[in-house]
Amino acid sequence: MQLGLDEHLQAGDRLLLLSAGYDGEKGAAYLKLLRRDTGRVEVRYDDSGHLPYCYTDLSPQEALEALKDLGDSIVEVGEEEKFDALRLKKVILTKIVVRDPLTVGGRKNSVRERIKTWESDIPYHLNYLYDKGLICGITYKDSQNGLTPETLSVEEARRLASQIKKLSESDLNEVASWITIMEAEQFEPPYCALDIEVYSPIATRLPDPSKAEDPVIAVSICGSDGRREVFMLRRGEFSLDTSGFDFKVSLYESEEKMLEDVFEALSNYAIIATFNGDQFDLPYLHNRAKRLGIGKEKNRIVVGREGASFINAAHIDLYSLFLNRSIQIYAFDNKYREYTLEAISQALLGKGKIQIERPISELSPRELATYSFGDALLVYELLSNNERLIIRLILVLCRISRLPIEDLCRHGVSGWIKNLLYYEHRRRGWLIPRPEEILQEKGMTTTKAIIEGKKYRGAIVVDPIPGIHFDVKVLDFASLYPSALKRWNLSYETIRCPHEECRSNIVPETGHWVCTRKRGLQSQIIGSLRDIRVGIYKPRSSDPNIPREKRMWYDVIQKALKVFLNASYGVFGFEEFPLYCPPLAESTAAIGRYVFSQAIDRVKELGGTIIYGDTDSLFLKNTDERTLKSLIKWADEILGLDLEVDKEYVYLVLSQRKKNYLGLTVKGVVDVKGLTGKKRHIFALAHRLFEQMVEELKQIRRPEDFEKFKGDLIELIRESYNKLINREFEVSELAFSVMLSKSPEQYTKTTPPHVKAAQKLAAIGVKVGSGDIIQYVKTKDRLGVTPLHPRVEINKNQVDVESYVEYLKGVFQQVLDSLDMDFDEIVSGGKTVKRTLDEFL
Incomplete structure (x- = not known):
């Protein structure tokens, strides 16, 4: 449904603001508003005449002269007073109002390319939200006067704020304004997870989303309304046994009809989540639908420079969100270290992807359906886990940052803080x-x-x-x-x-x-964010006198505030x-x-x-x-x-x-900080030995317990050392696992070991790219590393044992230092095989 902002429905309609954007064809900003009564998203276009603009210190006459060839694109030029906080004084600037955002900046000969400007690099849809005072994640009431936020009353917010000690009157007002926003009621939006699988005639070639030449062969949707469905294209000799499935499979002869039904199914959800959907799933679906002749009225995906979304829904790309270090550290306590769906799901859900032995294009229909739905289910469960923590967290972070959902997920915490400060500059009439x-x-x-x-x-x-x-x-x-x-x-x-x-x-x-x-x-x-977290939401999140549902909501708020606060100092120093x-x-x-x-x-x-x-x-x-x-x-x-x-x-x-x-904490948890053996990329043998040592540390309660521990540790080190030098190991136990942060060919200045291994895999036709976990073993050849992969053979005699001994020493020595013990002394006293250094080379 698409309406102007003045085409209001019944007075009192309650709407959750999810996102905002700019429609180049209509030349207007729009809002994505979720109606509580229908559960559907309605798109509202601006009808107030709001237009893009920027400022310059040229006089109006000088600005018009400098931009005279842009005359058709310039709507108005006039003076405006702003407060220059940098110099703590009021200034008069020239405001240049134009017809479209690209005239301000983003193309050759734009205003900001020609003259010195202020506030010309802010995306227009964010500018629109600043000027209208709108906050995503907030529920609004529809009325003849426009959208009115449904927030806590200022009086009640001031009462809560007054419970925080040592607040000045101005700080009390600021804290109260934050409380009104944080305490605003939130209703749960309908959401789903989406996953697509594409046929590729060449198994090692990744389908290109910009061209979308290959057919979409499966689309899986798992929704909060109970939908569990795989849309599948029939190909060749087709036989599908659905016995034992806990999801529906809909089969299609026509790919066009299948995608039309997928778009119709997706229209039931306000939030659609993917894993790496900005880069692959959504652009591919959009371009494939165009290629098949599906019109815009059905193909509701929009693709922009930063990612993709839906006209009538907000898009959450969980890959982008989990890649955010502040989310990883402060919201999820570093439980995951790698950014694949497999690693994140294992860490947060305790289960991973359906494992397959063959390329997607070679899977049987049953295997394909199981694999595709498995991915969609993981994304859905990540959203739903812990009482929908991620969705709630995102909506609270939108309230704090003043960002739409998509922008929040795509940008790091510095972008969140920047947007909040820009919003506040505009609200106060300050020049940015x-x-x-x-x-x-x-x-x-x-x-x-x-x-x-x-x-x-x-x-x-x-x-x-x-x-x-x-x-x-x-x-x-x-x-x-x-x-x-x-x-x-x-x-x-x-x-x-x-x-x-x-x-x-x-x-x-x-x-x-x-x-x-x-x-x-x-x-x-x-300071206000810190005050409401420490003074209100953190204590309330653990208050047994507060109902559980409310406590959980307060816990989401205090987690979101923690993400902001812990990053603020680093951002200001960036x-x-x-x-x-x-x-x-x-x-x-x-x-x-x-x-x-x-x-x-x-x-x-x-x-x-x-x-x-x-x-x-x-x-x-x-x-x-x-x-x-x-x-x-x-x-x-x-x-x-x-x-x-x-x-x-x-x-x-x-x-x-x-x-x-x-x-060892009084709660019985072994707390490990900075030690090599704790790091996720370490090879399995060292990690297992380290964990074995940690388990023994849990048993210690008195100083004398350490003497037994020392004896056990000496035996553990000697045994593992002898296994290495006698080559009594499985090669897989020695594999390091490191994620590629970009594709192998993009590493130009330095080539770390895992990149060398990835390049070796690429040379034999194995597809590797950003986000892939590369496993490799240190070997005695010229390259120094060999990838661990079914298509690469590694002999135990190739392994660079001396490197592993040194690494093992690094793992244990950090603990041995504290115990006044030495790795070399331990192994020299218990070595069962004596060899010369030359034998290691």
């Missing part, structure tokens, strides 16, 4: 600065980096005291850097402000000062970030160091023992409750920061290496 202006006005850094290649000094790390430590508590500053931004009023416009009276408000260890007259934008926004301000990044790090060093001094004053410290965490040994309470109270009263006990260890094993330790 050009990146080079910030550098010109604010200058560069003043501290010297300790680590080569860094722009300024980073965080403090307290050298670890090697050994075994019992009764260890970890004190952690809750959201240190977001807290620093808030507490010290850090923002690009407040750092090195133009006010003389502020120059005495110096950031410790730097030559920078902070404004005392104006509240900083980044400080207030990030040179490619458009609001990058070196003094701001440096000052944030300096305050982090200042706070941390103050905490170290306070611990020493109270007689505590620090055995390790890193950035915002202090590891304390044998610390009593009175000392802990004193530290927490001191941090609150003197620093204005929250210090909390993050973890408690029965024991902690520290080596001389920083950021490397292992310990």
Whole structure:
């Protein structure tokens, strides 16, 4: 259904805003709105006359003269007042309104190519959302006055905000505005997972989505309405036994009819999820349908520069979402390390893809149906797992970032934060600065980096005291850097402000000062997000007095906020970030160091023992409750920061290496940080030995238990060493597994081992590409690696045993250092076969 924004249906209709876009043919922005009453998405085109625009510092006459050959595309040129936050003053700029986004930028001779402009690189559909004040992920009520957000009342939000301690009046208002958005009711959109399979006449050739020359032979849909269906094309001599299937199979003689029915089935869903659908499934379906003559009224897929979606649904590409490091680390606790559907499903669902031995084109109809539906089912279960966590998380992140669903999934957290800050600039009537202006006005850094290649000094790390430590508590500053931004009023416009009276408000260890007259934008926004997470949503997510369903919703909110907050400091210090301000990044790090060093001094004053410290965490040994309470109270009263006990260890094993330790928590979990044996790409033999060692570490409760553990560890190391030098192993046990981040031919500057192995596979006709896991074994030939693959034979005598011995040493030595033991001494004392070095070569 396509309507103008004034063609309202019945007053009071409730609509969930999912996404927005721009239709070049109609020359208008549009919204994708999910109707609660019908469960269908309705597309509404702008009818307000909103048009693309940008700003310049030329006068209207100068701008018209410079752009006179674009006269037909320019609608209006006039002056407008904006607040220049960089210089903290109002300015008059010329606003250039044009007929289409490409006139602003994106093609030759566009406005931004010709003259100096501001706000000319913002995608038009985002500009539209800024100006209309619309937020995706929010439910709206339809009325004669337009779309009205259904959010919590300001009065109720202020009541909740007042529960957070130490909020100023301006901060109370900002926090309350966030609460109104976070507490807005959300209804569950109908969703499905989609997977397609394409026939390829050459088994090793990947079908080209841009050409779509080969037929689509299977399409699987798994939906929240109970649909479990495979649409399959009959080919050649066809026989299909569907006994035992828990899904429906619909067979077609005509590919055109099959795709038309697929599009009709997809129209029942507001959200359609794929795995790598931006790059393959959707472009292929779109172009194949065009090739078969299916018109736009049925082929509802739209393909853009960044990906693909549907006119009447939002598209979630789970590959792009899971590739986001912030999602991986903060939302899913690093449970997956590789970005394939197999690896992610195994990590989050405990099961993987249907394994096949032959190319897609050679599968029997039964095998094809099972394989295709298996992939769709995994994508669906990833969406549905843990009470639809991913869908809920995406919708909350849309609320925070102000991004449409597709944009959120395709961009990293720096893009999310950028969009939020741009939205807030526009809401406040502020001019969004050009990146080079910030550098010109604010200058560069003043501290010297300790680590080569860094722009300024980073965080403090307290050298670890090697050994075994019992009764260890970890004190952690809750959201240190977001807290620093808030507490010290850090923002690009407040750092090195133009006010003389502020120059005495110096950031410790730097030559920078902070404004005392104006509240900083980044400080207030990030500070408010931190306040609502720490003060409201994190405690509510575990409050047994709150109904379970509501608790789960609060947990989604606090997870989404955590993703934002933990990334904010890194983003502000990222040179490619458009609001990058070196003094701001440096000052944030300096305050982090200042706070941390103050905490170290306070611990020493109270007689505590620090055995390790890193950035915002202090590891304390044998610390009593009175000392802990004193530290927490001191941090609150003197620093204005929250210090909390993050973890408690029965024991902690520290080596001389920083950021490397292992310990047993009081909950019985062995916590491993930075140790080689924990890393996913390690070969299976070393990983198994490491896990065996970890299992034994779980049994330790007293210092004397370590003596038995040491004896067992010596035997484990000697046994594994002897297996290696005597070649008593399976070659598959020695395979490293590393993911290709791009296709092999794109590696030009360096060629890592897994790329060499991939290139060797490609040379014998094996299809490899970005996202594939390459398994390889270190060998004694010129290349140094051999891929582990059914089409490649590896003899045990080819294996470079010496390399594996060194790697094994690296795995164990990190733990042995803590125990004052040495790998070489252990193996030399228990070696059963003596050989010369030459025999290894």
